[in-house]
Amino acid sequence: MALASSDTLKMRRSAKLKRRRENVAGLMFISPWLIGFLLLMFGPLMFSLVISFTEWNMVGSPKYLGLDNYVRMFTNDPFYFKALGVTFKYVFIMVPLQVIFAILIALLLNRATYGIKFFRAVFYLPSLIQGVTLALIFSWMLNDDFGPVNYMLELVGLPRVHWLTDPNVALYALIFIALWGVGSPMVLYLSALRSVSSEYYEAADIDGAGPVRKFFNITLPLITPTILFNILTSLISAFQTIVLAFVLTGGGPANSTYFYSLHVYRNAFTHFKMGYASAMAWVMFVLIVILTGLILKSSKYWVHYEADGGGR
Amino acid sequence: MKLSKNRKWVVLSLVAALCLGLLSACGGKSESGVNSPEASAENGGKEGEVTLRFMTWDSGQTLQPYQNAINAFMEKHPNIKVKVESVPDNYDQKLLTSLASETAPDVFMAWNYPLYVPGGALEDMQTWADKDNYDLAKYYPILMDYMKYDGKLWGLPTTYSTRAIYYNKKLFDDAGVPYPKDGWSWDEFVDTVQKLTKPGQYGFIMTPDDVMTMQPYVWSNGGDMVSEDGKQIDGVLNSPENVKAFTFLKQLYDASSKINSAGKFSTNNGLESFQTGQIAMFDNGMWPLGDILKEGKLDLGTVTHPLPEGGSLKGIIHTSGYSMPKSGKNKEAAWELIKFMSGEEGIKIITANKFAFSPVISVDKENGYATDPYLEAFAKELEGSDKLIASMRNEKWSEAEDMIRAGVQAIFYSNADIEKTLGEAAKQAQDVLK
Numbered sequence: 001m002a003l004a005s006s007d008t009l010k011m012r013r014s015a016k017l018k019r020r021r022e023n024v025a026g027l028m029f030i031s032p033w034l035i036g037f038l039l040l041m042f043g044p045l046m047f048s049l050v051i052s053f054t055e056w057n058m059v060g061s062p063k064y065l066g067l068d069n070y071v072r073m074f075t076n077d078p079f080y081f082k083a084l085g086v087t088f089k090y091v092f093i094m095v096p097l098q099v100i101f102a103i104l105i106a107l108l109l110n111r112a113t114y115g116i117k118f119f120r121a122v123f124y125l126p127s128l129i130q131g132v133t134l135a136l137i138f139s140w141m142l143n144d145d146f147g148p149v150n151y152m153l154e155l156v157g158l159p160r161v162h163w164l165t166d167p168n169v170a171l172y173a174l175i176f177i178a179l180w181g182v183g184s185p186m187v188l189y190l191s192a193l194r195s196v197s198s199e200y201y202e203a204a205d206i207d208g209a210g211p212v213r214k215f216f217n218i219t220l221p222l223i224t225p226t227i228l229f230n231i232l233t234s235l236i237s238a239f240q241t242i243v244l245a246f247v248l249t250g251g252g253p254a255n256s257t258y259f260y261s262l263h264v265y266r267n268a269f270t271h272f273k274m275g276y277a278s279a280m281a282w283v284m285f286v287l288i289v290i291l292t293g294l295i296l297k298s299s300k301y302w303v304h305y306e307a308d309g310g311g312r
Numbered sequence: 313m314k315l316s317k318n319r320k321w322v323v324l325s326l327v328a329a330l331c332l333g334l335l336s337a338c339g340g341k342s343e344s345g346v347n348s349p350e351a352s353a354e355n356g357g358k359e360g361e362v363t364l365r366f367m368t369w370d371s372g373q374t375l376q377p378y379q380n381a382i383n384a385f386m387e388k389h390p391n392i393k394v395k396v397e398s399v400p401d402n403y404d405q406k407l408l409t410s411l412a413s414e415t416a417p418d419v420f421m422a423w424n425y426p427l428y429v430p431g432g433a434l435e436d437m438q439t440w441a442d443k444d445n446y447d448l449a450k451y452y453p454i455l456m457d458y459m460k461y462d463g464k465l466w467g468l469p470t471t472y473s474t475r476a477i478y479y480n481k482k483l484f485d486d487a488g489v490p491y492p493k494d495g496w497s498w499d500e501f502v503d504t505v506q507k508l509t510k511p512g513q514y515g516f517i518m519t520p521d522d523v524m525t526m527q528p529y530v531w532s533n534g535g536d537m538v539s540e541d542g543k544q545i546d547g548v549l550n551s552p553e554n555v556k557a558f559t560f561l562k563q564l565y566d567a568s569s570k571i572n573s574a575g576k577f578s579t580n581n582g583l584e585s586f587q588t589g590q591i592a593m594f595d596n597g598m599w600p601l602g603d604i605l606k607e608g609k610l611d612l613g614t615v616t617h618p619l620p621e622g623g624s625l626k627g628i629i630h631t632s633g634y635s636m637p638k639s640g641k642n643k644e645a646a647w648e649l650i651k652f653m654s655g656e657e658g659i660k661i662i663t664a665n666k667f668a669f670s671p672v673i674s675v676d677k678e679n680g681y682a683t684d685p686y687l688e689a690f691a692k693e694l695e696g697s698d699k700l701i702a703s704m705r706n707e708k709w710s711e712a713e714d715m716i717r718a719g720v721q722a723i724f725y726s727n728a729d730i731e732k733t734l735g736e737a738a739k740q741a742q743d744v745l746k
Contacts, residue, residue, distance in 0.1 A: 057408070057427070057430070057431060058408040058409060058411075058412050058431070059408055059411045059412050059428065059430075059431025059432070059433045060412075060430065060431035060432055060433070076743065078715060078718070078740050079714065079718070145512075167725060252521065253721075253725070254520075254718075254721040254722075254725050255718060255721070266714070269402070269404075269405055270710050271708070271710050271711050272404070272408065272427060273711075
């Protein structure tokens with residue numbers, strides 16, 4: 001008895017030791033990021049929170065304002081809601097489109113056709129070009145007078161479109177350009193699709209299910225974890241989008257692409273109102289946290305994990 | 313994961329190396345071009361030798377004239393070395409950060425005094441001028457106004473340029489339209505623009521985005537963007553004179569491009585389109601003139617801004633000053649450099665070959681650019697100029713300008729009522745300017 005208990009104690013202790021060792025190893029592995037975060041980001045983050053309650057133009061000492069900055073954006077800033085509106089419009093059009101296109105392309109590329117690997121590479125390749133490079137390429141593609149896109153429209157007898165210079169079009173042009181990066185989520189869906197066990201489809205075949213039925217009743221539910229992941233990551237990055245608008249339109253024409261991030265940038269680095277810009281950035285942070293939380297909360301109603309044996 | 317002991321050490325040391333890399337990345341400030349004042353004293357080695365840091369937004373070709381003057385200065389002062397730091401992008405950000413952290417260069421170019429001055433980091437130049445009996449009357453008085461904010465002097469002028477209208481003679485000849493002459497009217501301008509606009513060619517580009525360059529039109533009609541002291545805009549921006557001026561600007565927009573573009577034709581892109589003959593007339597400073605003439609491909613003329621009935625020419629001025637930070641360690645040497653660069657000797661070198669106009673009146677006369685067929689129009693624009701651009705009058709102007717811009721966009725793009733829109737913009741901006 002005594003022997004046994006000392007044995008289990010030993011085992012427990014060694015298990016504990018092992019767990020601790022694993023924890024230490026884990027911490028070590030993420031330590032570059034962790035140390036980087038603590039040293040390089042945490043300080044500035046807290047600093048921006050503090051100065052969000054002040055007026056400060058980088059030179060001189062900040063002047064304490066209390067909640068004035070936070071009150072001002074909702075009551076007395078003619079551009080705030082415009083910028084918020086543009087951003088929401090962009091997010092709620094771009095993210096669903098990205099999810100749908102990524103899934104559709106992944107479905108196409110999930111076939112066992114000859115040369116499929118080549119096509120997978122081809123469809124993924126564009127997403128390697130991002131940011132300013134992408135913006136510059138499209139500034140030529142969509143050029144009013146010399147752009148290939150307008151040239152092709154004209155060849156088939158359609159009128160030229162002022163892609164980036166018409167206030168009613170510019171935002172959609174930016175969404176269109178952003179979808180260029182659809183390759184990255186597409187790869188995720190592809191791997192999700194390939195991990196769906198073929199047994200399900202065989203069973204469905206025996207039951208006489210058609211391809212549409214198979215997609216909606218087997219494929220779609222089984223890739224919902226990937227959809228959730230994709231929605232969350234692209235939602236967060238879409239809310240913070242700045243590069244395309246910054247390079248291509250500068251927020252114009254007529255503020256039709258004036259994203260929230262541009263408003264923050266403009267206040268920080270044109271008007272040098274660091275306090276106000278920080279306050280806006282924190283409000284955006286809270287907004288994103290709330291939206292992410294809502295989506296995560298909703299996920300138990302539509303995300304199916306195979307391990308639970310399906311959802312409700 | 314099972315790792316052998318050896319492997320574990322490899323991983324550990326890799327992780328450690330990564331961490332160290334991160335640590336050194338944030339501790340590397342002193343290595344990155346930003347010399348501490350102490351370091352510059354050691355640099356020279358020789359007794360009494362100082363190294364000055366000089367910061368400018370000019371780079372490449374536009375830096376060369378300044379570099380020439382600096383070289384001449386160093387020859388004259390063998391104990392002073394000048395290190396040029398060229399910052400073509402995000403100049404204000406870089407300057408403000410360095411002022412805040414007291415690592416600002418000993419001498420820097422500055423144009424936006426309302427932005428830098430309130431932090432209290434700039435050296436008052438009046439005391440240096442007084443101490444040295446430096447003659448400030450040799451400069452054009454209007455340019456000295458651009459060196460002041462809050463009643464004090466913060467810099468000595470570098471160079472200046474006004475703006476005028478460039479026109480492409482060939483496009484005028486093709487359309488059978490006579491060349492414009494100084495003193496032409498607003499109506500003639502709109503008429504000319506209309507005649508020179510056809511598919512693939514624009515008579516003139518008027519965008520609602522460039523509020524700053526609308527000021528000469530507003531001024532010449534007896535109006536202003538904001539009160540002298542920069543505090544009152546309601547009732548000034550939306551004055552009857554300005555309603556008339558913006559009605560004209562709207563006509564100008566309608567007569568030509570109707571381009572809803574932020575970037576397409578503004579400054580540099582406009583220059584390109586002008587040089588390729590897509591635009592018949594364009595509004596700019598004297599800067600591109602030298603290059604265009606050197607290339608010799610374009611037969612161009614320049615003319616002063618058109619005037620409203622009974623109006624007088626009031627040009628807009630682009631200028632900047634040499635300043636130094638309060639925290640500077642080599643102020644004596646810095647003052648010597650500023651005096652040289654802004655004074656007769658330096659300015660003669662800098663403004664050679666029609667690079668720019670000289671703020672020193674005697675040198676400007678000597679250069680004789682006012683009688684140059686291409687530069688005459690620019691010189692005339694200075695004569696009547698007696699107003700500071702609005703951004704020099706209030707440190708919060710850039711915010712107010714955003715509101716005015718949105719108003720002008722509504723007027724241009726969606727035909728909003730001019731008087732009402734200017735009134736609304738003025739009320740919004742009033743709140744910012746206080």
